[in-house]
Amino acid sequence: MILKGPVDIKTDPRLIVALDVDSYRHAVRLVKSLSPYVKVFKIGSILFTICGPKIINYIHKCGGKVFLDLKYHDIPNTVAMAAVEATKLGVYILNVHALAGKAAMEATVKAVEEEAHKRNIFKPIVIAVTVLTSLHDGDLAEVGIQGNVQDLVLKLAGLAKSSRMDGVVASPHELPMLKKQFGENFVVVTPGIRPEWDQNKGDQKRVMTPREAVTAGADFIVIGRPIIAAKKPVKAVQKILEEIR
Numbered sequence: 001m002i003l004k005g006p007v008d009i010k011t012d013p014r015l016i017v018a019l020d021v022d023s024y025r026h027a028v029r030l031v032k033s034l035s036p037y038v039k040v041f042k043i044g045s046i047l048f049t050i051c052g053p054k055i056i057n058y059i060h061k062c063g064g065k066v067f068l069d070l071k072y073h074d075i076p077n078t079v080a081m082a083a084v085e086a087t088k089l090g091v092y093i094l095n096v097h098a099l100a101g102k103a104a105m106e107a108t109v110k111a112v113e114e115e116a117h118k119r120n121i122f123k124p125i126v127i128a129v130t131v132l133t134s135l136h137d138g139d140l141a142e143v144g145i146q147g148n149v150q151d152l153v154l155k156l157a158g159l160a161k162s163s164r165m166d167g168v169v170a171s172p173h174e175l176p177m178l179k180k181q182f183g184e185n186f187v188v189v190t191p192g193i194r195p196e197w198d199q200n201k202g203d204q205k206r207v208m209t210p211r212e213a214v215t216a217g218a219d220f221i222v223i224g225r226p227i228i229a230a231k232k233p234v235k236a237v238q239k240i241l242e243e244i245r
Helices: 024-034 045-051 053-061 076-088 102-119 137-142 149-162 172-182 210-216 233-244
Strands: 015-018 040-043 065-072 093-097 125-129 167-169 187-190 220-223
Touching (some): 076 093, 093 102, 102 125, 210 220
Parallel strands (some): 125 167
16 A cells, blocks of 8 residues: 555654653654654554644654554544544544444544545545454453454454455454455554564563564554663664564
8 A cells, every 4th residue: 555665774664653651751752763763653542641632743743644543432423523633633544443333434434535635635544443462362252252363353354344444453463364355455553563672572462573564464563662661762663673674
């Protein structure tokens, strides 16, 4: 979709850095130092709750793009209207929960397309969250979902595809299956990425290295703690870019 051209030796458009920090100042320091090497930053519920659109505006000012990772999960109209507001903010990627259902996903795609067309602005890449990388088969059983993680990911991804979503968020372990089933033009964003030199999984249960994920076909890889918790975040990013290449 957007990743088939030559890769800048200094950056890689597939790398998304997760700004999972607890202050605007910390986020600004990271964006300022990493912007020469990173073009997409993820803003999740922690940072957006703290500072709202201000951090999106700052990233744009620095020439970066935003993956707004708020995982909208509500009734169709609420999800669609939230996505419209994100579109107005000029985000690059936004996501909704596939478990919000087909009606919510269809309404979101339609509303985002209409808003982008009306304003003559970029239409965000709209993706659906399948199964969080912190979950495994036993966790699904605890909440009453029968079957295994891979089966559920495939089912939800199919629902997203039929709803005209641009792609999904999924563990790198599901990448080959998703690419085989839905093709190269169905975007897969993969969290649960840990560099070769940092295999501390934290609360992630289904992980891969950056090189493994890219080789498996990831369109985007999301990395947070190995970078933002490093003593030298720029060095961490450079090592990850080397590992990918």
